[in-house]
Amino acid sequence: MEYVQPRPSSIVASLYTARDLGVEVAILHGPSGCSFKHARLLEEDGMRVLTTSLGENEFIFGGQGVLERVLRYAETEFSPKRMAVIGTCVSMIIGEDIEAAIEASGVETPTIGVEIHAGFRENIEGVLAVLEPAARAGWISEDELERQRRLLAAANQVERLRGAASQPYIEPSRGDLKHLAACRLLDLARSGKRGVAVLNAKKETAYMFADELCALREACPEAEITYLANLEDRGLPKVRADGERVLAGMQERGLDPELLGSLDEYGENGAAVGERIREIKPDFAFLVGVPHAVPPEYTDGIETISVTNGPRQVAPLKAIGHAMVVVEVDLHPKTLGVREMVESEFGAVLRSMAEGE
Structure with missing residues (x-):
């Protein structure tokens, strides 16, 4: 390319x-x-x-x-x-x-x-x-080195197939307006339909992306939503520590997600997430972090709202059928150096809309 x-x-x-x-x-x-x-x-x-x-x-x-x-x-x-x-x-x-x-x-x-x-x-x-x-x-260890080689190749393949490296040039976009996406997500969650909310984040970005799942649960505690998160205990020292802290932060907020993959497995994790989505058979999906890791065949026919931190990721996500795409533009600088959850803009919008009703 x-x-x-x-x-x-x-x-x-x-x-x-x-x-x-x-x-x-x-x-x-x-x-x-x-x-x-x-x-x-x-x-x-x-x-x-x-x-x-x-x-x-x-x-x-x-x-x-x-x-x-x-x-x-x-x-x-x-x-x-x-x-x-x-x-x-x-x-x-x-x-x-x-x-x-x-x-x-x-x-x-x-x-x-x-x-x-x-x-x-x-x-x-x-x-x-x-x-x-x-x-x-x-x-x-040599085993960890080989594991990292495999994960890097998988992440690279995802970017080439459905990410910001899938085209020579992609027009940057801020995506859908956050209040419109939040309104639709709340409507879906409150409609009685079955949903799935997935954190599939890269390393420390999880400190903010996880907040969006917590905000959804706070806004719709009774909704029929299965929460998944790639917070299993594997990876390099800081990656493992971040995963432990993010999971603890979610649990402190009353959300104990089903664990699927670790924070450095975001690229390789897409098929496993997709298979779990098939088992759940949801009517809607909320994917945050690296949503394009999930192959589109797993979300076909499911109304999908996703959150990314890449302005060049909006067009590829729309191209694979995501109904709405939200961008957390300043996410990375806000999650460097932190050791606890960081409120996201989209999470704040979800909370404010729920409180204002």
């Missing part, structure tokens, strides 16, 4: 994966502005992100000495349990030996080097670039 729209960066994917592995300091070996926005957001999530700030001099003569100094500074200043050096386009083009710099620095903190740049078409390359040295360092 030849894309003419921006796609996620493999360098950024490496940073997020390092965070999920419990890395406390990540060092970007490149110019100071590389991945600046995401570096700042990740600092709010508890991982310090430093840079070697490579400039014209290092472009010519190399930056190994600079990297060694930053590694020693990071160890002395922050006493981290784990560190990772993340490559960039510059460090890869000039041929920096990241592993040699780590060894020469003399740091004793467990540290991995990540050979990555932004020239990959698929951002999952950035994930694997971290997981492979992590497995060699004993941070994860």
Whole structure:
């Protein structure tokens, strides 16, 4: 596929994966502005992100000495349990030996080097670039590495088939108006029809997407709705901790969903969710998180309302038959660094409409 729209960066994917592995300091070996926005957001999530700030001099003569100094500074200043050096386009083009710099620095903190740049078409390359040295360092098992390979391939396939990577260019959209979608969802839930509400979210986005299921139950506690959530206890350290916290938050709000899949299985989880939907035989479905993971044959003939955080995901969801699609535009920044549920805009609309009646 030849894309003419921006796609996620493999360098950024490496940073997020390092965070999920419990890395406390990540060092970007490149110019100071590389991945600046995401570096700042990740600092709010508890991982310090430093840079070697490579400039014209290092472009010519190399930056190994600079990297060694930053590694020693990071160890002395922050006493981290784990560190990772993340490559960039510059460090890869000039041929920096990241592993040699780590060894020469003399740091004793467990540290991995990540050979990555932004020239990959698929951002999952950035994930694997971290997981492979992590497995060699004993941070994860070989079985977990193979599991992650399988999950990444599944997630990538979903994006190619029904996601934002399904076309060279997709017009961004804010989707249906939230109050109209909420009104229809409430009408369906109160009509006596059988429904299913599914959380199939990616990692920390569940802190907000789960709120939408809670809001629906609060608004319609007597409705015949089966709630499903991908909050089983599997995955990298942070992913498992997030799943545990989100489940506890839902239970505190009186919703104890049926568990189906884990937070890193969102891409592979679609068929399992679909089979469960077939067993339930609902009249309507409410899918939040990564709704396009569920193949359309499972929702054919079912009025489906979905919530995504991707403006380029609206058109593909409409194309596979979803009646209404809502976008939580600012979801990702609002869920970075949090450790408890975050109220969603759509959840707030559901609650306000229910209270106003």
